Amino acid sequence: MxxxxxxxxxxxxxxxxxxxxxxxxxxxxxxxxxxxxxxxxxxxxxxxxxxxxxxxxxxxxxxxCSPTRLEQPExxxxxxxxxxxxxxxxxxxxxxxxxxxxxxxxxxxxxxxxxxxxxxxxxxxxxxxxxxxxxxxxxxxxxxxxxxxxxxxxxxxxxxxxxxxxxxxELATGGELFDRIIAKGSFTERDATRVLQMVLDGVKYLHTLGITHRDLKPENLLYYHPGMDSKIMITDFGLASARKKGDDCLMKTTCGTPEYIAPEILVRKPYTNSVDMWALGVISYILLSGTMPFEDDNRTRLYRQILKGKYSYSGEPWPSVSNLAKDFIDRLLTVDPADRMTALQALKHPWVVSMAASSSMKNLHRSISQNLLKRASSRCQSTKSAQSTRSSRSTKSNKSRRVRERELRELNLRYQQQYNG
CATH class of the missing domain: 3.30.200.20 (Phosphorylase Kinase; domain 1)
Structure with missing residues (x-):
């Protein structure tokens, strides 16, 4: 984010x-x-x-984060x-x-x-x-x-x-999932289930072929075109794993994006395509709130949260989100992969099947948009601060090097004077 x-x-x-x-x-x-x-x-x-x-x-x-201005545009x-x-x-x-x-x-x-x-x-x-x-x-x-x-x-x-x-x-011109949510002006649980149903259809197909995406996250979900009826498309298969015939279904490579990594990957256990379902649990949480279930600038503390499966439904807009939606997330953000829903089971969950018909139809847009933009701005400031720190360290390092070089030149000059004298 x-x-x-x-x-x-x-x-x-x-x-x-x-x-x-x-x-x-x-x-x-x-x-x-x-x-x-x-x-x-x-x-x-x-x-x-x-x-x-x-x-x-x-x-x-x-x-x-704006591009450096070029003095003379070409x-x-x-x-x-x-x-x-x-x-x-x-x-x-x-x-x-x-x-x-x-x-x-x-x-x-x-x-x-x-x-x-x-x-x-x-x-x-x-x-x-x-x-x-x-x-x-x-x-x-x-x-x-x-x-x-x-x-x-x-x-x-x-x-x-x-x-x-x-x-x-194929060219997806409809923009990223959360760009659309922010620009839309209205977003309900029914909208969320429509999005998740399309993603789950794609993930179920991949898993049937023995393919695990391993890097599912919102920026890899794009709308095909700008129209209201556009489909969602899964992109970026750079970390995907394709099982060959005869291979077992277990993977061992540690990879992914930190906030979306499943617990079994962190403990270095062989894992299955259920890691994609954990990532979909994280995406579902963000989709309904604009916030992350697991978040910490310190990666060790972040991983500790993930390993414990520690998250909450506090703050806006969670009081307005149905228990059925929370149950859907809970069944995906399950630490034990054996208890986690498969893509097929997720598609059959009452919240998805009913298209949130029995859920709250309250517009969650304002809270989600504010949370998304607040976090985006916060992350940018954090990146800027980190870049400033690295720049300061680099300046000190350069200064130290210049001092050593000057001392070396003075020492050489002294030796030359003594030798010539």
Whole structure:
């Protein structure tokens, strides 16, 4: 949620368990960015990272996360030329490159248009010269080549070069789940069940194929188009695990996004696709309140909360949320995975089946929006403070180095004087 996210990336399967914790810094400017000449987001599409972003008419991140101003903006024509030069000729021969719409640690997502059909698509360009990027790419391709479901982003075709892979995918233009909630003006339990039903349909399909997403979170749930009747699509399969025929259903890799990681992953136990159901419990909690069930800036304390399954229904808007909705969350945020609902069981839960017909129809929008925006702003300030601290440490380090270099020069000069004298 907010300016930056921290993701635990998977390590290659080994007998011993190792964690590779990857800190994903918020994008706060173009300095040292090899893609600095790419066209900026034109505001039309939403395949991006960060949770949750504010509605377009507000900008709580203005003080800390706005791009660095360029002294002399480069003419658009030149930027377009440099931008297209980053792509393999086979790609540009078939697609018109329109705009950069997303950034990741090893990837960029761009909006393109098929030259012959004029159909818009998204291309995810992954740098495979880096080991981490190559592993994420292989994992994502392995999954996307197997799936075809209305609530899962569809892979259209793939172009590969020695250093990059270009994945052409469906373009989701409706924005992230919580952007839509904030902009909507009204949100009830019935709206929440409609969203969860679509996500659960996609997750049930994945689990039937032996695929575990392992990184389900709100920013990976996108609306297909801006219309009110748009479907939700599950995206970002970079951490997904696909079980091969004959394999057991247990996984051992420690990975995910901290606030959504299931307890069994934290204690390094072999786990199943039930970790996705825990993440859906977290998402359901956020969906109905705009707050996180487990939250702490200190990761150790956060993990302790998760291991205990310690969360509460205090504060707004929980008094207005039905007991049936809370029961749905409780059956997902169950520490013992054996007692956790499966995707099929969740789809059959009375709260989802009845589409909240017996639940409170009170508009929860105001409380949810306020909580989402408050948290987004708070996280941004926290990121800004951390960046300031790192900058201060760096300044002190540079100062110390300059002092040592000056002392060394003086010492050399003294030796030279003694030698010449």
């Amino acid at each position: 907010g300016c930056g996210t921290s993701k635990v990336l998977p390590e290659p399967p080994k007998d011993v368990h190792l964690d590779l914790v990857k800190k994903v810094e918020p994008y706060c400017g173009y300095k040292n960015d090899i893609y600095k000449h790419f066209i900026k987001d034109d505001g039309g599409d939403a395949i991006k990272s960060g949770f949750p972003s504010p509605p377009r008419h507000t900008n709580p991140y203005a003080s800390g 003419p658009r024509k030149n930027r377009v030329a440099k931008y297209r030069a980053k792509f393999d000729p086979r790609v540009t021969a078939k697609y018109d490159i329109k705009a950069l719409i997303g950034r990741g640690s090893f990837s960029r997502v761009v909006r393109v248009e098929h030259k012959a059909t004029k159909q818009p698509y998204a291309i995810k360009m992954i740098e495979t010269k880096y080991r981490e990027g190559r592993e994420v790419c292989e994992s994502e391709l392995c999954v996307l080549r197997r799936v075809r479901h209305t609530n899962i982003i569809q892979l259209i075709e793939v172009f590969e070069t020695q250093e990059r892979v270009y994945m052409v995918m």
